[in-house]
Amino acid sequence: MTQRRTSVRASATALRARALRLAAPVAALLAVLTLSGTARADLAEYFTGRLPAWGRSLAGTDDTTALAYNPANIGFMPGPEFRWTHGSGDWLEGNALSFATPLGYGLASGLRMDFLDRLSSIRMLTWGLAVTPSDAFSFGVSLQNIHWEHGLTEDINYLSVALTARSRSFSFSLVGQNLALPTDDRRWEGAAVNAGFTILPLGTRLIDLGLESFFIYEPGRDDDPGYPSDPEVTISPRLTLGFGLGGVARIFTSVSVFGLELKESPQEVYGVLGFSFYPSILQGSAELTLGTIAGDDAGNRPFFTEVAVRGFRERPGAEVTTSSVRLRLNRASDARGHLRSLQRLWRLADEPRIDTVLLELPASAVSSVAHAQELRDALVHLRSRGMRVVCHLERGDRLAVYACAAADKALVAPAGRLHFSSPSDRHGHLSDLLERRNIRADFARIAFHKSPAERATWNQTTRRDLVEQLERQVVLGVAAGRRLEPEAARQAIAPGERTATEARTANLVDLLVEENQLASYVYDLAGKKTKPRLLDEGAFGKTKARGFHTGRSIAVVYIDGELVEGDSASVPMLGTRLAGARTVTRALEQAREDSSVGAVIVRVETPGGSAKAAEAIRRAVRRTAKAKPLVVSMGGYAGGAGYYLSTPAERLFANPGSITGGINVLYAKADVASLAGTLGITGPPRASTGFNPYTARERQELNREVVKRYDDFLERVSVARKLTKRQSHELAQGRAWTGEQALGHGLVDELGGLRQAIAYVTKRAGLAADAPLLELPSKATLPLATPRSGVPANTWVPPEHRATVRALTPFFIYSADEPLMRLEQPPIRP
Numbered sequence: 001m002t003q004r005r006t007s008v009r010a011s012a013t014a015l016r017a018r019a020l021r022l023a024a025p026v027a028a029l030l031a032v033l034t035l036s037g038t039a040r041a042d043l044a045e046y047f048t049g050r051l052p053a054w055g056r057s058l059a060g061t062d063d064t065t066a067l068a069y070n071p072a073n074i075g076f077m078p079g080p081e082f083r084w085t086h087g088s089g090d091w092l093e094g095n096a097l098s099f100a101t102p103l104g105y106g107l108a109s110g111l112r113m114d115f116l117d118r119l120s121s122i123r124m125l126t127w128g129l130a131v132t133p134s135d136a137f138s139f140g141v142s143l144q145n146i147h148w149e150h151g152l153t154e155d156i157n158y159l160s161v162a163l164t165a166r167s168r169s170f171s172f173s174l175v176g177q178n179l180a181l182p183t184d185d186r187r188w189e190g191a192a193v194n195a196g197f198t199i200l201p202l203g204t205r206l207i208d209l210g211l212e213s214f215f216i217y218e219p220g221r222d223d224d225p226g227y228p229s230d231p232e233v234t235i236s237p238r239l240t241l242g243f244g245l246g247g248v249a250r251i252f253t254s255v256s257v258f259g260l261e262l263k264e265s266p267q268e269v270y271g272v273l274g275f276s277f278y279p280s281i282l283q284g285s286a287e288l289t290l291g292t293i294a295g296d297d298a299g300n301r302p303f304f305t306e307v308a309v310r311g312f313r314e315r316p317g318a319e320v321t322t323s324s325v326r327l328r329l330n331r332a333s334d335a336r337g338h339l340r341s342l343q344r345l346w347r348l349a350d351e352p353r354i355d356t357v358l359l360e361l362p363a364s365a366v367s368s369v370a371h372a373q374e375l376r377d378a379l380v381h382l383r384s385r386g387m388r389v390v391c392h393l394e395r396g397d398r399l400a401v402y403a404c405a406a407a408d409k410a411l412v413a414p415a416g417r418l419h420f421s422s423p424s425d426r427h428g429h430l431s432d433l434l435e436r437r438n439i440r441a442d443f444a445r446i447a448f449h450k451s452p453a454e455r456a457t458w459n460q461t462t463r464r465d466l467v468e469q470l471e472r473q474v475v476l477g478v479a480a481g482r483r484l485e486p487e488a489a490r491q492a493i494a495p496g497e498r499t500a501t502e503a504r505t506a507n508l509v510d511l512l513v514e515e516n517q518l519a520s521y522v523y524d525l526a527g528k529k530t531k532p533r534l535l536d537e538g539a540f541g542k543t544k545a546r547g548f549h550t551g552r553s554i555a556v557v558y559i560d561g562e563l564v565e566g567d568s569a570s571v572p573m574l575g576t577r578l579a580g581a582r583t584v585t586r587a588l589e590q591a592r593e594d595s596s597v598g599a600v601i602v603r604v605e606t607p608g609g610s611a612k613a614a615e616a617i618r619r620a621v622r623r624t625a626k627a628k629p630l631v632v633s634m635g636g637y638a639g640g641a642g643y644y645l646s647t648p649a650e651r652l653f654a655n656p657g658s659i660t661g662g663i664n665v666l667y668a669k670a671d672v673a674s675l676a677g678t679l680g681i682t683g684p685p686r687a688s689t690g691f692n693p694y695t696a697r698e699r700q701e702l703n704r705e706v707v708k709r710y711d712d713f714l715e716r717v718s719v720a721r722k723l724t725k726r727q728s729h730e731l732a733q734g735r736a737w738t739g740e741q742a743l744g745h746g747l748v749d750e751l752g753g754l755r756q757a758i759a760y761v762t763k764r765a766g767l768a769a770d771a772p773l774l775e776l777p778s779k780a781t782l783p784l785a786t787p788r789s790g791v792p793a794n795t796w797v798p799p800e801h802r803a804t805v806r807a808l809t810p811f812f813i814y815s816a817d818e819p820l821m822r823l824e825q826p827p828i829r830p
Contacts, residue, residue: 050114050124050144051087051096054291054304055254055272057210057240059164059173060198062544063287063308064098067112067128069194070175072140072162074100075108075132076549078542079284079312089293089302093117098126101311106132123147134596135549138164144178168547168768169200173212192216198240204546210240234258247315250276252291270294274304278314282323282351284541285313312542324356324522329365329375334577335560335605335635336775338371342754343773345378347540349385356388356526358518361404363395368636369470369657370739372399374753376477379406381755388525392518393509397421398493401508402474405481411521414512418498441811442693444702445666446710446733466659469738473656482507551768552598554761555591557776559584559602559617562813563609563641568777576809579606581613585620587776592624597774599629599761602649603754608640608822610814611665611709615644618716622648629764633757634658634748639736639823643747644713647720652748653757654739661742662823663717663732665709667702669694669816670808709819721746736823 053065059073064083066073080101087094094117100110107130114124128142144158162175175194196212214236242252251274258268274291289306325348329341348357359379366372379389383406391404392411396418404410412418479489484507492506503509513521561568561577568583570576591600602621608614624630625648632638632646634654639662646652654660694702714728721728723746731737731745742748750756762771805812814820 050112050126051085051092051094051116051304054087054293055240055242055252055274057198057208057242057254058175058194058196058212059171060208060210060240060242060548063310064100064110064112065306067098067100067110067126067142068096069160069177070140070162070164070173071110071128071142071160072130072132072138072164072173072175074110074128075102075106075130075138075140076135076164077102077108077312078544079310081308081310081312083287083306083308086305088304092293092302092304094122100128106134108132121148135545136166136596140164166548168549168551169203170197171199171548172197196238198548200547205244205544207243208241211237212240213237244314247313248278250278250314252276276306280313282313282325282353282540284309284311286310310541312544313540315543315546322353322355322526324358324526325351325354326358326360326518326522328360329362331362331364335558335603336779338367338374338635339556339603339754339773339775342374342378345375345382346755348387349378349382351540352385354387356390356522357382358390358392358522359404359407360392360394360518361396361400363400364397366399366403369399369402369473370634370636370655370659370753372403373473373477373655373657374755375403376406377753377755379403383408390522390525392513392515393418394515395419398474401493402477402481404509405478407481409511409525410482410509411511411513411518412500412503412509413514414500416500418500418503418508420493420495420498439670439808440693441668441670443666443668444694444699444706446664446703446706466736466738469741470657473738473740478508545768546770547768550770550772552596552765553772553774554758554765554767555587555594555597555600555774555776557584557587557591557600557602558605559642559645560605562809563606563613563617564813565610565613565616576806576813578813579609579613581610581616583777584617588617588620588624591774591776592627594774597628598767598771599765600624600631601754601757601761602630602632602646603635604632604638604642604646605635606639606642607637608642608644608662609810609820611641611644611819611821614641614821618645618648621645625649629761631757631761633754634660634739637823640664641821642823644716644821647716651750651760653750653752653760654742654748655753656738656740656751658739658742659736659823660739661731661735661737661747662821663713663728664734664821665706665713666820666822667694667706667816667818668810668814668820670811705819709821713821717747 050068053061053068056065058070061070062073062076064074064077064081065085077100080099082099083097085096085098094115096112096114098110098112100108102108109130110126110128112124112126112128114122114126116122116124124147125145126142128140130138130140132138140162142160142162144160146156146158148155158177159179160175160177161179162173162177164171164173166172173194173196175192177192177194179191193215194212195215196210198208198210201207201209214234216234216236217232236256236258238254238256240252240254242250244250252272253274254272256270256272258270271294272291273294274289276287276289279286279288287306287308287310289304289308291304293302293304327344327348329344330337345357345359348354366375379391382389388409389407390409390411391407392413393400393404393416394413395416396404396412398420401410401418475486475490475493478484478493479486482489484492492508498506498508500509500512504512511521559579561570561579564578564580566580566582568580569578571578588600588602591597621630630649631651631653632649634642634646634652635658637659638646638654639660643660643662710732714725714732717723717728717732718725723731731747737745737747739748739751743751750760758773761767762769810820810822
C-alpha cells in the first residue's frame with residue numbers, strides 16, 4: 001500500500017516538473033515585460049465599471065469570476081461559490097461580491113455587485129444565466145446596470161451574450177460584451193467582441209494555455225465640433241498561462257498588449273501574476289488568491305486579493321485533513337442498485353485523504369456469489385489505495401462473511417447472529433414441488449441437463465458439482481481473508497446459526513462492537529479524534545473534472561431479468577423483472593448512435609428466456625460491437641439466452657461465481673392455473689384451466705424446431721469462441737458452469753467484475769479515467785408488468801408462497817409454443 005502511494009506521488013511530482021518546464025519560458029517573458037520598467041500598462045481595457053478577472057482565461061475559467069466577462073462558463077461550475085474580490089491601485093480601487101450556483105436541468109445563475117471607489121464611485125450590478133445542455137456546450141447571457149454615485153451621468157444598462165464549446169482538452173469562447181440595450185442611445189459605446197481558446201497540453205488542468213483577443217468598438221463622435229472623431233476598433237490580444245500544484249494551489253499569469261490597432265504598432269504591454277491556494281474538506285473548498293499587476297500606468301499598490309467559499313473541490317487529495325468515512329450499503333436490490341453500491345466504494349478509493357472506511361452490511365446485503373465477489377473486489381481495491389477497511393455486520397450469512405473477510409477488520413454486534421443455510425438451490429427441487437402441488441408439466445427438449453426439463457421430468461438433486469464449486473470459492477475466500485485453514489473455514493461456516501461470541505471464537509470476526517461504539521472504535525483504530533460520517537449519495541462535494549469535461553461516457557446496458565419479447569417491466573410482488581427485447585435493443589441503438597458514448601458494457605443478469613427475444617438482442621449487440629468497443633460483464637447468472645446474446649461481444653468478463661453456459665433450447669407447458677387458485681394468487685397469469693400434454697404430432701414439430709435452434713446456438717458459440725461444433729456440444733446440452741469453469745473451457749475471456757470491464761473499455765476506447773457511466777435503458781422507461789406480458793400489474797401472492805411462485809416463473813410468463821433458452825432456476829447460494 002505504501003509502495004502504491006509512493007508511486008502515485010512520484011508520478012505527480014514528475015508531472016509537476018513537466019509543468020514547470022513548460023511554464024518557465026512564458027514566466028520569463030512575463031518578467032521581462034512587466035518588470036523592465038520600459039513597458040507601459042494602460043488599464044483602460046479593464047475599466048468597464050467593474051473589477052476585472054485578473055489573469056483568468058476567457059474560455060477556461062469555471063468559477064464566479066466568469067460573471068465579469070463570460071457568463072456561459074458559470075454553467076460548467078460543479079457546485080455553488082461565493083467570492084469576494086478586492087483590487088488596490090489608483091485606477092482599480094474597489095471590491096466585488098459574487099455568487100453563482102447550478103440550478104439543475106442544465107441551468108446556472110449568478111449575481112455580482114461591484115463597488116469601485118475611485119473616480120465617481122461606480123456601482124455595478126450583474127446578473128448572469130447559463131444554459132448548459134451538456135458539458136461540451138454552454139450559452140450564457142448577463143445584464144449589467146452601471147450607476148454613478150455622484151450623478152455624473154445616467155445609469156447605463158448593458159447586455160452580454162456568450163457561448164463556449166469544449167472538448168476534453170480544448171475550449172473556445174465567443175462573447176459579445178457591453179452591448180447597450182436597444183433603448184439606450186449609447187448602445188455601441190464601449191461594446192466589445194471577445195474571442196479566445198484555452199488548451200490543456202497534458203489533457204488535464206495541470207497546465208492550461210490560452211490565447212484570446214478583445215475587439216473594442218468606439219463609435220465616432222460628432223457632438224463636439226471642436227473634437228470630432230472617427231469610429232475605432234481597438235484590438236487587445238492576451239496570452240494566459242496557469243499550472244496547478246497537485247490540486248492544492250495554482251499559479252497563473254497573463255501578458256496583454258493594449259492598443260494593437262489595425263493601422264498602428266503595439267503601444268502598451270502589461271502583465272498579471274497571481275497565486276491561488278485551495279484548502280479543502282470533503283464537502284467543499286475555499287480559495288485564497290493574491291496577485292499583482294505590473295506596469296507604469298497601473299498606479300500605486302497595484303495588487304488584488306480574492307477569497308472564495310465553494311461547494312465543490314478542486315480535486316480529491318487537496319483536503320487539509322484526513323477523514324474517516326462511514327458507509328451503509330442497502331439491502332440487495334437489482335443490477336442498478338448493485339452498481340451504485342460499487343460506485344460509492346470506488347469513489348472512496350479515489351479520495352487520497354480518507355484513511356479509514358467503515359462499511360456496515362445489513363442482512364441480505366448481497367444476492368449472489370458473483371455480487372459478493374464484486375463487493376469483495378471493491379474492498380480489496382480500497383485497501384490497495386492505502387485505506388483501512390472495517391466491516392460491521394448486524395446479522396449475516398455466508399456471503400456477508402465472505403465479503404467482509406476482505407476487510408482489515410470484521411466486527412459484529414454483540415446481539416447479532418450469523419445464519420448459514422445449507423448449500424443448495426434456494427428454491428429446492430422443482431420436480432418435488434410440482435408433484436406436491438399436483439401440477440402436470442410437459443417438455444420438448446434436446447439436452448439432458450436443461451433445468452425446467454430436468455426438474456419436471458426427473459426427481460434428482462440440483463447439479464451438485466455446480467453448488468460445490470460455488471461453496472469452494474466461498475470457503476477459500478473466507479480462509480484467505482480470515483487466515484484460516486480451508487477445512488477450519490468450512491467448519492466455521494457449516495450450516496447452522498452462530499452467535500456473535502461463537503463467530504468470534506471461530507475467528508470469523510475480530511471483535512464484538514455495538515453500533516453506538518463504532519465511532520469510538522474507528523477513532524482508536526485511526527489514532528485521531530475523527531468521528532466517522534455516514535455517507536450518502538451527496539455527502540462529498542463535487543469535484544472539477546480533470547479536463548474541461550469528462551469526455552465520452554461508457555454506456556452500461558442492463559439485461560436484467562427473464563428475457564421476453566416486447567418491453568421490459570417488473571412484477572414487484574413476485575420479485576421478478578422482465579428484460580424486454582424491444583427495450584434492450586432500443587438502449588443498444590441509443591448507445592450506438594450517441595456520439596458522446598465511447599464504449600459499451602452489456603451487463604447480463606438473466607437466466608435466459610425467450611429464444612426470439614435473445615436473437616433480436618444478439619443482433620443489436622453485434623451491430624453495436626461493430627461501431628464501438630463492446631464487452632459483456634456477467635453478474636450473478638448469464639445463462640441460456642443470456643449467454644447466446646453475449647457471443648458477439650469482443651470480450652466476455654465473468655466473476656468466478658457467475659453462473660453461465662446453459663446452452664440449450666426447449667418448449668415447456670404446465671398447468672399452473674390450479675396452482676394460482678391454491679396459493680391464493682389474485683390476477684391469474686396467462687394459463688388455461690385445462691391441461692393437455694403435447695400430442696405426438698406437436699412433439700415431432702417442436703423437436704424439429706428445437707434441433708434447428710440448438711444447432712444455430714452451437715454455431716454461434718463455435719464461431720465466437722473459436723471452437724469446433726463438437727467441442728461446443730460437449731460444453732452445451734444445458735450444462736451450467738461457474739465463471740471459473742467457463743474460463744477453463746474457453747467460454748469466457750477473463751475473470752473479473754464490473755470494475756475490470758470498465759478498466760478494459762476505458763483503455764480500449766482511449767477514454768478518460770473518470771469517464772462517466774451512462775445507465776441504459778433509463779429506469780423511467782421501465783413500467784410495471786402489464787397484461788400483455790402475461791402478468792398483470794395487480795398480481796398479489798401471499799408472502800409464504802412467493803418463493804414457490806418465483807421458482808415457477810417460466811410457466812407464468814411464457815406460452816407453451818414459445819421456444820426457450822433458459823438456465824436452471826437461479827439463484828444458487830452456497
